[in-house]
Amino acid sequence: MRAVCPRCQGTAHAPTAWSSAWRCDLHGEVYPLAPAKLPTAEGLRALVRQAKVPVWLPWPLPTGWLVSGFAGAGDERTGTRGSAVALSGPNPLGGPAEMLLVAEEPGVGLGAGLAGLPGPDPGDGFAARAPHAWVKVAHHEAPLWLVESDGKAAFAGEVEAHWLWLVLWPDTAGALLVESLPLRDLRDLEQDFDVPFGALSPYLPA
Numbered sequence: 576m577r578a579v580c581p582r583c584q585g586t587a588h589a590p591t592a593w594s595s596a597w598r599c600d601l602h603g604e605v606y607p608l609a610p611a612k613l614p615t616a617e618g619l620r621a622l623v624r625q626a627k628v629p630v631w632l633p634w635p636l637p638t639g640w641l642v643s644g645f646a647g648a649g650d651e652r653t654g655t656r657g658s659a660v661a662l663s664g665p666n667p668l669g670g671p672a673e674m675l676l677v678a679e680e681p682g683v684g685l686g687a688g689l690a691g692l693p694g695p696d697p698g699d700g701f702a703a704r705a706p707h708a709w710v711k712v713a714h715h716e717a718p719l720w721l722v723e724s725d726g727k728a729a730f731a732g733e734v735e736a737h738w739l740w741l742v743l744w745p746d747t748a749g750a751l752l753v754e755s756l757p758l759r760d761l762r763d764l765e766q767d768f769d770v771p772f773g774a775l776s777p778y779l780p781a
Contacts, residue, residue: 578607581648581657582684582695584780595652602695606648606656606683611779614644614661614772622647623762627654628737629678630761633662634768637751640664641773643673646780648685657685660761661776672748673778676758677740686740689780690722690729696738697722697731706732708752710739716755734758744778 578587580599587597587607597607612618622645623630632642640662648657657679666672677686684695692698697720706718708730719730719741728749730741741756743749759766 578609578650579780580605580684580688581608581780582688584608584688597650602684606653607650608646608648608657608685608780609650611661611775612645612647614642614775616770616772618645619761619770621645622655622658622660625649625651625655626658626762627656628658628680629735629739630658630660631676631678631739631758632660632761632768632770633676633756634759635757636662636771637664640674641771643773643776644779646685648679648683656680657683659685659689659779661779663773663776666745666748667750667753668747670745672751673744673776674748674751675740675742675776675778677738677742678734679738679740681738683738685780686729686731686738686742689742690724690727690731690740692722692724701731708741708749709755710734710741711755711757712760719752721749728752742778 596604646659647655649655719732
């Protein structure tokens, strides 16, 4: 498959006879980020099928918001170790907005790459102050912290031993998190989601 590095979106080189891992010239061994999956039921099933991490969706969706695509870092050998769900909708402060929700194992670097951070994780000083926002998962609230990011609002936290990132464009769309955002894991097949789909997000990586 054609794939890129989840941290820098540079070309990811396929495994060879000497190594079973994908490699980035800059970041070494990586989980390959495949081209974005279309915002369809099949695109969702394709992501969920191999996901080793949560596939988060705000549910119920904020008013007027649609799901606009999916992406995953990993291959058939490793399974998906980083998931991204894209959404599009109205900015509470006016105009259109985009959101990406990322769940990943530590070190994958998909969320940090989207936020424009140099490392694979939130970095030094993270969570050293009071949280800036909260999400609600299974009746429990989990804190999120704002991380430095130009032109967008990027929040990071930890849920179920995985990093959770919310990245919103433009930065004023962070107003969506004034109230705690309820999240559901789309891997839970006992839930019946009638997911509304829109056009493919231009902010999805790969």
